[in-house]
Amino acid sequence: MKHLKIHNRFTTELPADPNETNETRQVLNTLFSYVKPTTPSDPKLIHASKEVAELVGISADEIKSEEFVNVFSGKEILPETKPYAMCYAGHQFGNWAGQLGDGRAINLTEVEHNNQYFTLQLKGAGKTPYSRTADGLAVLRSSIREYLCAEAMYYLGVPTTRSLSLILSGDQVLRDILYNGNPAYEKGAIVCRVAPSFIRFGSFEMLTARNELKNLKQFVEYNIKHYFPEIKGEPKEKYLQFFKTVADKTREMILHWQRVGFVHGVMNTDNMSVHGITIDYGPYGWLENYDPNWTPNTTDSQNRRYRFGNQPQVAQWNLFQLANSLYPLINEAEPLEKILESFITDFNSDYTKMILSKLGLCTSAENDAEFITYLESNLQLSETDMTIFYRNLNKIRKSDSAEKALQAIEDAFYKPEEIKDTIKDNWLLWFTDYLERLNQENTSDEERIKLQNSVNPKYVLRNYMAQLAIDAADKEDYSLVIELYELLKKPYDEQPESEKWFAKRPDWARSKVGCSMLSCSS
Structure with missing residues (x-):
């Protein structure tokens, strides 16, 4: 990784947890804690994205190296870096949960390439001070789902984190897949995720809830400086513009979710990015039959708060929590309320245009x-x-x-x-x-079809497809992971050799675990 341009803006400019012991605890007056990844016993690379590697400044040859596997499994720390876990709070299923934080995610560092900054984060690399009663590890099952879906979403044109690598840890991880009292050991794995940052709504909620207003102001200024430098003006004006920008980016993301039939499954405020990108691929799912009331999350099966048709309203609710968090810096409710009110109005207008485009209608x-x-x-x-x-x-x-x-x-x-x-x-x-x-319409059939084919994907990561890849990978056959990865890089193309994936959900997948409903277990 000799060409990586390391930057440590987050850890250099923001307050750190002075306690560097890796004990589960409440962490006050800080935005992150330094933490070392758990050393995997026998890491093995399953797949890496050459495109994402190139994006962050890693060559194709470096992907093949032992160093790559060691670094992105957590076995080896990059020089001049100090991994950390972020401290944040959040609302889960509409209820205040208090401190949450990166319980199974560890940020390795920030890098710069071609004048763009990226945060490299390992998911499933071990315990942090925010792991509560968990071990901070992840299993192969959920790691394959996250690895494939993030890249699938990118090529669909949906704002998202990216996936750099999928690596087996060589260790066994105990999980109760359906939370029904039947835990079993599964293969451990680590995904390296890439994003501008992994800053969430919950980061701001935590600071305001704890009345750490000095840190709150510093953190908002940090976000504007590094991620929204176009925002200028007096402090109050800047903070309002910051909120509006986040709201606009969130609206655009949700619109794309609805366009392709994606259901996030767990839209808690700690799973919402200030960049308006899809993060935290847990119990997500894709609509098979069109059903606005469908949710893939077993935890949400009764109230269906995060059902497909409710995602715009939940996004607005989450933005309301972010507005509450920013209020102490603005001290005016009305301008925040106007932004919130316009969210659904603007979404509905955009939604109509989006559906018309799917129908090939320009007028x-x-x-x-x-x-x-x-x-x-x-x-x-x-x-x-x-x-x-x-x-x-x-x-x-x-x-x-x-x-x-x-x-x-x-x-x-x-x-x-x-x-x-x-x-x-x-x-x-x-x-x-x-x-x-x-x-x-003035357009010809050919012109209309070209438009439709650019917004209506032929291939999406249907739940049963991911499960087939998982089942094969459990037997050390990763060919289907690779096949689906390549297929989903061109979701709008016909790809006649892959026509078998343009098919309705098979009957066997209707009620199979992993194909219909999923838990947050990973």
Whole structure:
């Protein structure tokens, strides 16, 4: 790693925990604690992203080195660096949880490459002062899911952390996968995650809750200086602009989630990034059949707080908590409230434009909201695969009849025998309106299809696909991890050789652990 340009801005400029013992404890008046990763017994590289390595200044040859495996498994510390875990608090499932912090994440360092700064963070590298009763480790199962999904999201155009490497630790880790009293040993693994930073809403919540207002001001100034340097003006103006920028970036991220059918599963305030990027891939999932009420998280199965259709509202709620945290620096509620109120208004406007783009429509109309609501209601009349439905709209031509248009998307139906009588009539009525609108557009079929194919992915990391890769990896076969990694780098391309992955969820995956519902266990 001789070419890495090391920077330690976070640890140099912000208050550190003076206690360097690795004991679980409440940590006051600080933003981080120094901590050493747990030494893995026999680290082995499963896969590394050449693209992400190049992004941070690591060559293809260095990926193959023993040093790479040692550094990104936590076995070896880079020169001139001192790993650390961040201290933050948060609301979990709507309830104040107090101090949380990096319980199984350790930041190695910050690096600079091509005038961009990145934080390199290991997930699953061992215990920290914030691990509470846990061991800070991660298992292969969850590590594969995070490694693949972060990269899949990037190539889908969704703001996200990146994945540099996936490494086996060589150790066994005890986990109760469904929290049902049946723990078992699993293979341990470590993922190296890459982002501008891993600063969360919860960092600000913690400082305000503890009345550490001097640190709060210093921390907000730090964020503006390094990540939002375009923000200028008097302090109060800057802090308001900081909040608005975070809100705008968050709105954009959620819009992309809804576009591709991604459900985060655990949108706690400590899992929300100030950069508006997707972080912490835990019990996430992808919509198979279109269902706004679906959540992949077993912990959330009763209240479904983090269900697909509620993600914009939860994002606004989380931003409200961030606004409360910044209030002591601003001392005016009204400007913060205006930003919060505009969040959903702006989101709804953006959402309408986004759905129209998925439909290949460039021209808005007065009845857009009704038109989209009717569509989303139809998608729920009988189980309808979201990804296949939107992608197969590219088979429709302006000259088609409503009946022919319905036939074009019939592969999206899980129970095609149900598409009759009232259900069929509803679909034919909607397609009649849709075709009428297509014929009012100035674009040709070819131009429309090009637009649609750029926003409607053909391939996403369906839950069963990830589980197949996990099952094979448990048997030391990593070929499927590599195959899916390559497939998901081009999610909008046809890739005819990979057509088998453009398919509805198989019946065996309906209730299989890891395919339908997941826990936070890792």
